[in-house]
Amino acid sequence: MEYAGLVENSNDLIQVVGFDGYVIYVNRMWRETLGYDMADVAGLNFFDLLHEDFHCDCQLRIQVLLEGQSIPCFEVVFRAKDGRKVIAEGSISLYIEDDEPKGIQGIFRDITARKETELALQTSESRFRTIFESSVAGIAMLAPDGTFLQANPAFCQFLGYVEKELLKLKITDITHPDDIEETLSRRNIALANKSRSIVCEKRYLCKDGTEFWAQLSSTWFFDEQGKPLYTVPVIQNITRSKEAELKIRELAYYDSLTRLPNRSLFNDRLEQALANAHRLEKPLALMFLDLDRFKGVNDNLGHAVGDEMLRQAADRLRHCLRENDTVARLGGDEFVVILSDYKNDDNVSQVATKILEALSCPFDLAVREVFSSTSIGIAVSPEDGDNSADLLRHADMAMYAAKGAGGDTFRFYSEEMNAKAVSRMDLEANLRRGLDKKEFFVEYQPQIDLQTNQIAGVEALVRWQHPSLGIIPPDQFISLAEETNLILPLGVWVMRTVFEQCVIWAQSGWVPFRVGINVSGRQFTQDDFVEEVCDLIEETGVDPSLLEFEITESVVMHDVEAAVVTLTRLRDLGIRMAIDDFGTGYSSLSCLKNLPVSRLKIDKSFIADLSSNPDDRAIVEATIAMAKRLGLDVTAEGVETAEQFGFVQGRECDEVQGFYFSKPLSANDVASTWLVSEGKDSD
Ligand code: C2E
Ligand code: CA
Ligand code: CA
Numbered sequence: 001m002e003y004a005g006l007v008e009n010s011n012d013l014i015q016v017v018g019f020d021g022y023v024i025y026v027n028r029m030w031r032e033t034l035g036y037d038m039a040d041v042a043g044l045n046f047f048d049l050l051h052e053d054f055h056c057d058c059q060l061r062i063q064v065l066l067e068g069q070s071i072p073c074f075e076v077v078f079r080a081k082d083g084r085k086v087i088a089e090g091s092i093s094l095y096i097e098d099d100e101p102k103g104i105q106g107i108f109r110d111i112t113a114r115k116e117t118e119l120a121l122q123t124s125e126s127r128f129r130t131i132f133e134s135s136v137a138g139i140a141m142l143a144p145d146g147t148f149l150q151a152n153p154a155f156c157q158f159l160g161y162v163e164k165e166l167l168k169l170k171i172t173d174i175t176h177p178d179d180i181e182e183t184l185s186r187r188n189i190a191l192a193n194k195s196r197s198i199v200c201e202k203r204y205l206c207k208d209g210t211e212f213w214a215q216l217s218s219t220w221f222f223d224e225q226g227k228p229l230y231t232v233p234v235i236q237n238i239t240r241s242k243e244a245e246l247k248i249r250e251l252a253y254y255d256s257l258t259r260l261p262n263r264s265l266f267n268d269r270l271e272q273a274l275a276n277a278h279r280l281e282k283p284l285a286l287m288f289l290d291l292d293r294f295k296g297v298n299d300n301l302g303h304a305v306g307d308e309m310l311r312q313a314a315d316r317l318r319h320c321l322r323e324n325d326t327v328a329r330l331g332g333d334e335f336v337v338i339l340s341d342y343k344n345d346d347n348v349s350q351v352a353t354k355i356l357e358a359l360s361c362p363f364d365l366a367v368r369e370v371f372s373s374t375s376i377g378i379a380v381s382p383e384d385g386d387n388s389a390d391l392l393r394h395a396d397m398a399m400y401a402a403k404g405a406g407g408d409t410f411r412f413y414s415e416e417m418n419a420k421a422v423s424r425m426d427l428e429a430n431l432r433r434g435l436d437k438k439e440f441f442v443e444y445q446p447q448i449d450l451q452t453n454q455i456a457g458v459e460a461l462v463r464w465q466h467p468s469l470g471i472i473p474p475d476q477f478i479s480l481a482e483e484t485n486l487i488l489p490l491g492v493w494v495m496r497t498v499f500e501q502c503v504i505w506a507q508s509g510w511v512p513f514r515v516g517i518n519v520s521g522r523q524f525t526q527d528d529f530v531e532e533v534c535d536l537i538e539e540t541g542v543d544p545s546l547l548e549f550e551i552t553e554s555v556v557m558h559d560v561e562a563a564v565v566t567l568t569r570l571r572d573l574g575i576r577m578a579i580d581d582f583g584t585g586y587s588s589l590s591c592l593k594n595l596p597v598s599r600l601k602i603d604k605s606f607i608a609d610l611s612s613n614p615d616d617r618a619i620v621e622a623t624i625a626m627a628k629r630l631g632l633d634v635t636a637e638g639v640e641t642a643e644q645f646g647f648v649q650g651r652e653c654d655e656v657q658g659f660y661f662s663k664p665l666s667a668n669d670v671a672s673t674w675l676v677s678e679g680k681d682s683d
Helices: 004-008 028-034 052-067 111-134 153-157 177-193 239-253 264-280 294-301 304-320 345-360 388-404 413-420 424-436 478-483 487-507 528-539 555-556 560-571 604-608 612-628 640-648 667-674
Strands: 015-019 021-027 074-079 085-097 100-110 138-142 148-151 197-205 211-222 229-238 284-291 326-331 334-339 376-380 410-414 442-451 455-465 470-472 514-518 549-551 578-582 599-602 631-636 655-657
Touching: 004 345, 015 028, 015 085, 021 376, 052 074, 052 085, 052 100, 074 388, 085 111, 138 153, 138 514, 153 197, 177 211, 177 229, 211 239, 211 549, 211 655, 239 264, 239 555, 239 604, 264 284, 264 326, 264 334, 284 388, 294 304, 294 631, 304 334, 304 345, 326 667, 334 345, 345 376, 345 410, 376 388, 376 599, 388 410, 424 478, 424 487, 442 487, 442 514, 455 487, 478 487, 487 514, 487 528, 487 555, 487 667, 528 560, 549 555, 555 560, 555 578, 560 578, 599 604, 599 612, 604 612, 604 631, 604 640, 612 631, 612 640, 640 655
Parallel strands: 376 410, 455 514, 514 549, 549 578, 578 599, 599 631, 631 655
Antiparallel strands: 015 021, 015 100, 074 085, 085 100, 138 148, 138 229, 197 211, 211 229, 284 334, 284 376, 326 334, 442 455, 442 655, 455 470
């Protein structure tokens, strides 16, 4: 055979097998691949070489060949001498010698390596497919221009489309109109910076036109030249918590009766207006309004009629003012107006007169027409004060002056009105002296666990025993102490006193309980606050895990990043953190999620009106639910009545604090009334 060398040295696996199954010839490649020597081959039966799964197929093929037909290329698995599987691809035909079919000849190629790569690819591809298909997060793939290339079932389901529809759309087609600009700018930034990923919250538009809030994390992929290839947005449904948050905000910042901003939003607007006025060196006027006849209407004609009167008054006020002015309801029949864009005091008088006229028209209250009048007090910044507290206080004083003059009139604030009140200068001097003379002391108000009805902690509250004025409550000196920075030495004194008290309690063998300490913004934002706390812990030997610091939302929101650093350092010391007076600031609940705090204390103003104000009920309810969802403990403050207690007890509230259980007590009284010795049962 002149071609024998060619066959023997071919890179294919070539074999000739007799009809009895015994191998007649195999070439070098065949032997090398399957690991047999020349000597092994003679006694080999082909069916021993073939993986048993292929025996049947092979016999069928031989049959077909014998019937004179040809066989297309096929795959087969051999078993090598060492047991390895060798996958081969090839064809067979009849082996003819002397015009007689003597057996079957085959020519194969080893495709094991290729097959294994294919299989590995398939496995990883199908693994990713599964993740993509079954993920509860929506995952899509977009071309750089925002066209959909792929979207998983969750993504489609979130937005109410089938994948085929999405593939005809761009991301901007399903973005909420208000968020399109931001979406495009995010994309431009990502492309310009070659940044790989962004995380944000964004609104989509579902097929049925409804809004879908998502937490989006989007990753960009670039080729080696930095050309964008595609982007993969992953979205999670946060619609429910967003809606809850907006609802809480609406409830928390608007008065449901009149739809006017409430006290919280007003405080915020006033701060803003003051900052603007200061920056632009423009005046700002604050009006404090009180309806002269409201109490009579409410008492004699009933709340429903009183409410209607307030609603109409609110509408009239709105009509008297321009869009940039703010009118808010502080509660009851007290309204406030902020005027920020006017030329001189005459303009303010004109607006006041207009309001007086509008509110003196008879109110049509279904049952009858009611005549009323109004008293207005006006304070102007900067003359009457450059901060919101002073302005409000002065406008309030001026309002009383207007009422004192018989009502139905307005008064500008004047210095004489202030003469009666204790001068701030005096108070400041007193405060300094009081610190030196140790006129301060601390009381402790128990906080009750709603599960056990046992004491869970106490809140330390500072008092000032003034030699001639008697006990002055903190509300009357804390803000002054803050303004004059005296809060810093006072704060250190409170901490030291409370820490020492904790040690005394611990040594007396009481079951350990938490002790809350109010920390003012001034203290908290001091550079060395944490060091100061560390020093005091060391000095007194207090166990920091018993301590809980209370700060208000506004302190945190003022500079969230700095606050997180301080909060984290305090937490690392073992001190727990609580947000105090929750609901009175203007913070977003979703912001709290990222803070290392463990407790919310719902402000007592919400608890106070639970029985009369459905808004407050809704706020308290929603706040508790939301806080629980964020994993925070909740304390209701200012619980005075069984009814208020019952309300919060029926929700998921953890603790209550208030006169219903106990007023603030001296350290000894806390111990004798509330504490249980370790090892002893409570009674
Ligand atoms: P806060 O932190 O909201 O403290 C709770 C206040 O609610 C206390 O008033 C407490 O006596 C009062 N309270 C408790 N239960 C009830 C209740 O059932 N009904 C009513 N109407 N009130 C209740 P207090 O002691 O006059 O303190 C007023 C504020 O002064 C505190 O409000 C806190 O912001 C501040 N304060 C008190 N001690 C300190 C302190 O050591 N440092 C700082 N920075 N601030 C303090
Ligand atoms: Ca507090
Ligand atoms: Ca509080």
